[in-house]
Amino acid sequence: MEMGRPYSRLLSRLERFGPLLPEDRQRIAGLPLKLVNVPTDFEIVSHGDISSKCSLLLDGFLCSHKIVTGSRRQITSFYIPGDVADLTTLYLPRAEQSLTSLGPAVLAFVPHAALREALDQSSSLAQVLWRETLVQASILQEWLLNLGSRDASGRLAHIVCELTARLQAVGLARDFSFSMPWTQTDVADACGISSVHANRVIQDLRRLRVIEWESRRVKIRDWDTLVRLAGFNDEYLQCRAAAVKEPHLPGFPQNFDGAASFV
Amino acid sequence: MEMGRPYSRLLSRLERFGPLLPEDRQRIAGLPLKLVNVPTDFEIVSHGDISSKCSLLLDGFLCSHKIVTGSRRQITSFYIPGDVADLTTLYLPRAEQSLTSLGPAVLAFVPHAALREALDQSSSLAQVLWRETLVQASILQEWLLNLGSRDASGRLAHIVCELTARLQAVGLARDFSFSMPWTQTDVADACGISSVHANRVIQDLRRLRVIEWESRRVKIRDWDTLVRLAGFNDEYLQCRAAAVKEPHLPGFPQNFDGAASFV
DNA sequence: CGAGGAATTGAAAGACTTCAATGACGGTGG
DNA sequence: CCACCGTCATTGAAGTCTTTCAATTCCTCG
Numbered sequence: 001m002e003m004g005r006p007y008s009r010l011l012s013r014l015e016r017f018g019p020l021l022p023e024d025r026q027r028i029a030g031l032p033l034k035l036v037n038v039p040t041d042f043e044i045v046s047h048g049d050i051s052s053k054c055s056l057l058l059d060g061f062l063c064s065h066k067i068v069t070g071s072r073r074q075i076t077s078f079y080i081p082g083d084v085a086d087l088t089t090l091y092l093p094r095a096e097q098s099l100t101s102l103g104p105a106v107l108a109f110v111p112h113a114a115l116r117e118a119l120d121q122s123s124s125l126a127q128v129l130w131r132e133t134l135v136q137a138s139i140l141q142e143w144l145l146n147l148g149s150r151d152a153s154g155r156l157a158h159i160v161c162e163l164t165a166r167l168q169a170v171g172l173a174r175d176f177s178f179s180m181p182w183t184q185t186d187v188a189d190a191c192g193i194s195s196v197h198a199n200r201v202i203q204d205l206r207r208l209r210v211i212e213w214e215s216r217r218v219k220i221r222d223w224d225t226l227v228r229l230a231g232f233n234d235e236y237l238q239c240r241a242a243a244v245k246e247p248h249l250p251g252f253p254q255n256f257d258g259a260a261s262f263v
Numbered sequence: 264m265e266m267g268r269p270y271s272r273l274l275s276r277l278e279r280f281g282p283l284l285p286e287d288r289q290r291i292a293g294l295p296l297k298l299v300n301v302p303t304d305f306e307i308v309s310h311g312d313i314s315s316k317c318s319l320l321l322d323g324f325l326c327s328h329k330i331v332t333g334s335r336r337q338i339t340s341f342y343i344p345g346d347v348a349d350l351t352t353l354y355l356p357r358a359e360q361s362l363t364s365l366g367p368a369v370l371a372f373v374p375h376a377a378l379r380e381a382l383d384q385s386s387s388l389a390q391v392l393w394r395e396t397l398v399q400a401s402i403l404q405e406w407l408l409n410l411g412s413r414d415a416s417g418r419l420a421h422i423v424c425e426l427t428a429r430l431q432a433v434g435l436a437r438d439f440s441f442s443m444p445w446t447q448t449d450v451a452d453a454c455g456i457s458s459v460h461a462n463r464v465i466q467d468l469r470r471l472r473v474i475e476w477e478s479r480r481v482k483i484r485d486w487d488t489l490v491r492l493a494g495f496n497d498e499y500l501q502c503r504a505a506a507v508k509e510p511h512l513p514g515f516p517q518n519f520d521g522a523a524s525f526v
Numbered sequence: 527c528g529a530g531g532a533a534t535t536g537a538a539a540g541a542c543t544t545c546a547a548t549g550a551c552g553g554t555g556g
Numbered sequence: 557c558c559a560c561c562g563t564c565a566t567t568g569a570a571g572t573c574t575t576t577c578a579a580t581t582c583c584t585c586g
Binding site for chain 1: 327329331332335336337339340351354355357359360382383386389390393394396397398399400401403404405406407408410411412413417453454455494498499501
């Protein structure tokens with residue numbers, strides 16, 4: 001991890017839809033931040049907190065989650081390096097979910113005040129960050145499909161696919177292999193299944209030689225089969241947005257609609 | 264429905280966090296729009312479409328949904344009058360979901376171009392609409408808890424609670440009674456259960472005298488029990504945001520954090 | 527080497543789905 | 557006005573998936 005450039009991953013993420021204005025890059029890069037190391041299972045934000053900062057994840061993994069019915073924990077998102085885990089709190093300061101680390105993690109806290117100021121100065125930057133929250137919402141929708149319409153093995157396969165795709169996009173899953181320092185219980189809480197059942201499903205995937213998953217490290221052995229099991233389609237992640245709009249033709253702005261096909 | 268003021272419900276919704284600037288109200292009210300009546304089960308936006316307009320719902324209900332595994336349909340959101348159902352397409356024009364009407368509905372289409380122009384001119388307005396998408400995302404998270412961590416009757420109860428609360432917020436569920444012109448299959452698709460099972464669960468709720476649900480109309484008979492069954496807490500809806508910030512004390516801005524408790 | 531968390535296993539119970547049939551209802555055409 | 561039709565709601569029974577409980581084994585770390 002390049003500690004020297006804490007915003008680099010975030011910036012390259014934000015630029016997948018097109019280059020930022022140089023001054024917007026400056027605004028991001030100039031944001032004050034506070035680096036923090038947190039241990040495993042550290043609760044960074046608690047449900048109900050009023051936040052005054054955003055948490056940019058530099059290294060490790062986070063999840064947001066909430067307790068339902070007294071004891072059952074539902075994980076609603078995973079965050080990987082380059083993600084701002086609680087960007088929502090910028091305009092909805094009360095945290096509806098808790099945010100905790102899965103494994104040791106390195107964070108950069110950015111004060112809301114500074115971020116708001118930057119966004120007030122640049123509507124183009126605000127737009128880019130808005131879009132980032134929309135992509136996160138799109139991931140939530142996909143999880144909804146996952147929990148609502150797939151069986152346990154489909155859910156697990158889908159989560160692994162998504163994680164792989166996201167990690168690849170930030171260069172952390174070369175060779176379809178990555179570290180995943182969380183427990184089967186964590187995975188189960190994301191899939192909405194019991195940890196016992198999660199274990200059995202993982203074993204099925206191992207038996208099928210689709211994945212290896214040992215000592216906190218996952219290796220995908222048969223991506224195509226995994227994708228098929230999961231019914232995975234990466235479009236919702238907008239990972240390849242940059243590829244789509246390659247031709248930077250002047251006079252041909254992206255997503256142009258004008259009054260063209262208005263109903 | 265006041266056809267004369269199509270934006271009134273949206274405006275009052277947007278103002279629950281605090282009054283809009285007069286010029287921002289003007290910008291919204293001045294937006295061009297095209298009124299459209301659609302019949303039951305009309306697909307307004309299809310998965311994969313590139314949108315050039317947003318759909319403000321004036322009357323009736325919509326849902327967004329997607330097909331999983333060939334045949335199973337998962338509903339991921341309901342929309343009620345005053346909602347902009349596809350605000351996300353403003354900056355993520357490719358629709359990841361389909362949008363269809365549940366029962367006859369009245370829509371106002373607003374071209375992206377006009378909306379973008381308004382938002383470029385006013386960063387305060389952009390902020391308010393951004394927040395609106397964040398609230399929608401917060402609803403998605405709650406649905407995630409629903410599908411991942413509640414049993415069938417809890418899911419159904421929760422959806423009814425949410426719908427009731429949202430409809431009440433726009434004055435459409437006086438006396439805890441409202442029209443719900445969709446089928447048990449639709450409800451089942453939102454809960455991620457089979458329609459047969461949905462039917463049995465509805466009957467349980469009827470037997471417990473918690474709700475009445477006949478001929479497309481729901482009446483809540485025992486709100487407290489329903490809330491308990493659902494584990495419902497309306498905070499995530501931000502319905503009561505306006506109430507919270509009643510004291511408009513000058514010099515005491517809402518959600519002020521400054522450098523105060525910065526970690 | 528011991529302790530504690532994590533993973534694994536088996537067996538029984540429970541929740542939900544599927545299939546298949548029947549009943550209820552509203553709207554249509556004759 | 558009534559028979560007919562299609563959609564939606566309801567029911568029963570069998571089968572599948574998942575949970576729960578309770579051990580047991582494995583691993584990691586101090």
